[in-house]
Amino acid sequence: MSAEVLMPARLRFGDMARVASVGVRTRRVRAALSALGIAIGVAAMVAVLGLSASSQAGLLAEIDKLGTNLLTVANGTTVLGRNQELPLAAPAMIRRVAPVTAVADTGRVDVNAYRSPLIPSIHTNALDVQAAALNLLPTVGTTVAEGRWLNAATATKPVCVLGAAAAQRLGIDLVLPGERIWIEHRWFYVVGILEPAVLVPQIDASILVGYPAAATYLSFDGHPTEIYVRSVTDQTAAVHDVLGATANPAHPDGVKVSKPSDALVARAQAKGALTGLFLGLGAVALLVGGVGVANIMVISVLERRSEIGLRRALGATKGQIRAQFLSEAVLLSVAGGATGVGLGVAATAVYASTKHWAIAVPTLAWAGGLGAALAIGAVAGLLPALRAARLSPTDALRTV
């Protein structure tokens, strides 16, 4: 037999795993506690990312339900900075575009509304008075919360309906018979209050009256300022492109066309940024967990000197001892990480289901959580593993 044949045998994967799990199996409570630190950190991060993704998914679903086929046409400004009014015929012209299914317009009236004549005129509450088409509510996707909406008869009378925010600012939360507000030296009777209009929040701060009433009592010139347009969903982009020219053929550039759902989607997506702080806290917890694992590994190597000595006597190489302790640290940490992912997903699921959101845990969250746990385990285990491997067999065996 010659020296050349002396090559250490490689441990099989199963044997490697058994050896790596010796410390975990023999000191379960300690292993569980040190893995817990990692689990808490990962759980926090996964839950934060999962909750923010789920709430986003919830918002997007809500926006989808309101419809992504609503377009808004508004009057813009001329090159000289003056208001470019929409033509009186604009709503009718838009209605003629083929994929358009509904058109409703509102026109801003340049007057202020007050709870009573006794309120000083500077206290406008930032409320708009608007003339509204009778089909406004289904078109913008809102409904009446209290009372009634305008009809052909009440649209000609000094009668109004309050947007959700307007009602709040005026301090009216119930539609009592005889309830009225003071607009342009005249009482207007309140017949209804609207639900919030999520897609077009400008309706919320408005007091809505019929077009004929606005003309009769408020000397409104009848020019629409906003036209809400619903179209066949997959034609929305095409309709968007022609709306400017259709609404105001003479000055298409003075028309602002927008898609309110886009702004909401953008806002829902921007909300993710707020989670940064919590994510940071999760990362700190994870780091502390990593320090816990490193601490346990250092102690483990000190306590298990005789095991190290025995394994060296049985023929373990330095590399095999190093691998044993390194993989033990990784095992601890990844076990903690997997538990953390489970906890984080569970927390997300519970919260999302109470809010009726879809459960969304981004791949980045769980894969990142596991990956971070693995990396932290490797870093935490490195120094103790190197120490264990450096121990001379005789020194290790001398410990009693």
Added chain:
Amino acid sequence: MTPPVLELDHVTKTYPGDPPLEVLHAVNLAIEEGELVAVVGPSGSGKSTLLSIMGTLDRPTSGTVRVTGIDIAGLEDRQLSALRATRIGFVFQQFFLSEHESVLDNVAEGLLYAGVPRWERQQRAAEALDRVGLGHRTQHRPTKISGGERQRVAIARALAGRPAIVLADEPTGNLDSSSGAAIVAMLEELNDDGATIVVITHDHDVAACFPRRIEILDGSIVGER
């Protein structure tokens, strides 16, 4: 002719320090295949140091160590590990058994680093336990058996890989005299079956049972019978 299983040629060992301490002085020793040898000497005479060097757990400061004819001076650390995994078995005074694993798994661990697959390790461990008379206790934990039985488990672990030589450091040191005598009798039996065994002891009564005795005092071999 086959070379001796173990050969020490002018081996010295000096532990660094101020002043450096030479604990072995030019030790010459050869163990032939099939021998049963006792190394006997008082505490502090350098017996454990000698065993570490014989077992390649430590390298001599000077001199030559050959295991089955291979000069270990030319081997890297990983090659020494492979040498220990396949050709040397150890038995220690403190047994060094894992309390959390069965007797069988403890013995099987002795074959792990020789690259033996798990099923074969278990099979050979069971055979080794049979040889030391513990075939009926394979599933017990080491904490549930007596000290003498524990040492037999440790001997089974050393023997499981059928090494060229078994080195035992005070195998009876933690045992009462009757358990110790039983261990010695067992070693004799295993030697009859062909195992080459070196036992280190400070106990002359124990040493008296062995066919060859090497006496060591203050790091030098002072006599042989």
